[in-house]
Amino acid sequence: MSVVKLRLSMFGTLAVIISLSTLFFTVVLSLFSSFSLISLAILVVCFNVFQWLISPYIIDAMYGVQEISEHEHPRLHETVENLSRKSGIKKPRLMLARIPIPNAFAYGSPIAGSRVAVTSGLLKRLENEEVEAVIGHELGHLKHKDVQVMMFVSILPALLYYIGFSIMLSSMYGRQRQESGGSALIGIVFMIFSWVLNIFILYLSRLREYYADRHGVSIVDDGSRKLSEGLAKIVHTTKNMRRTQKKTQNLNALKALFIADPDR
Template identity: 45%
Template sequence: MFSNVKLKASMMASLGAIIGATTLALAIVLLYVDAPILLAVLIVVPFFLLQWLFAPKIVEKAYNVEEADPEKYRKYHEAVERMARQSGIEKPHVMIADMDLPNAFAYGNFRSGDKVAITTGLLKRLEWEEVEAVIGHEIGHLKNNDSTYMMVLSILPALFLVLGRMLFYSSLFNSRGESKPIIVLAIASMVFYVVLQLCIMYFSRLREYYADRHSANIVTNGDQKLASGLLKISNGIDNIKQRETSQRQRTRSPSPGMSGMMGGASPLALSMKPLLIADPDVSGGDVMNRLEINEYAEESLSLREKLAELFSTHPNVKKRIRALGL
């Protein structure tokens, strides 16, 4: 689906489009009203900076993460060290998340240092060679500074959300004639917020393809191993959903139980799904038992799958496998 050159070009084009559209939209707002953009910046930017600074601690609390014991998880440490060296980066901290949900993520900042984490559920469901491919994907995120890119880009739609609300409340205190254009701009700001969010999700999906490609490049037969690993992760998530749905039906519980936890992941943890290698809200179904990987990848996306991907930070698994060249 994507060559390296095409993928890089797509990322640069989408990044340029996001920044260009944001600049144009802000200029249009300033042209028509004396909008409090500086105030919006002073509200939004410090919030995101604080969130970025404290994010590692929040992530570790949400996912029950701790340092992976070097003796117990020796292969894990060795794999991370080897792939970090191949990627030209320092070895990140090696972490383990104690939860049944099969997944992996990379996170960190200048205070905490870079970190890679895999869940105990991932180790249970994947062969070690597939786990290595997943680790290669996460190392790719660290090499490409994806968390920093996404943090900075997330500020842009938030500016328009805050600006739209400010303009709306401002219109309430203006005369009828003056309030109409302000209300129009407030609505336009809110609409642009949604559009920007969708654009940033698209950019995030491109970063996932790029991290997949990195894994394929540094792991022997990484494309095949990552493809099967991604399918097992999707199947594992789907099985957990089915199991917990069945449990709720037996107990006649209207809620997911255990404070809304899925596979040991709390609502707070699930709200951080852009960190993960696979979106826990989008599963692939039990495909490993009915179709070979290549056949599954060639299936057309249903309308439901296309809509789910549009609002997801991760590409559909079928498209990720195709992009790996299988």
């Protein structure tokens, strides 16, 4: 897929998600001009934004992620600095997640700053040139603001789900029982539409992974070969480790961030 086609696909999918959400909210609010629904929407948005702001600290605490000093891995820091310069972004903080499976992820927030984390398994299993290509991919996520974009679009189905759930509860326990059937149906429609939006969001997420691949390949010499070989090692090693141990079963919270799904 060409870069132009990839960008058009991403922007088109994002436009569909926002347009459908806006249309749906407009219709519903015109039918239910209820302050409680608006209050719930504000609450869900605030909760998601707050969660995004503090999520780097939660990830660090849950998985023992620590910053890598230049003294520990000078070559790795030099790699990140060079690739950040080529990417046209500020060098992110370089972190180490003490996780045995080989993987990497980019994360961060306005208060925590941008971060790129590599696992101890990645440094142990991959060659330096393959680690370089993987880091190039993760820097692509930071350059394209993927964390912010996916956080924004993920709020939309969450809004629909919780509003739909609230309408269903109101229909079950509200005072106007004679209208409960219609309200319950509307609540179900909300939740179904939330599921539909999630399909578009998953597609958008996959497109952004391809875009990050493109970026990594473009800033690393012979990046296509290095990245493909690195990803092959990550997938192969993870599968072998899953057969012999259960260390990957507690990584569900990081699956959305990893360069490769540890459950595949």
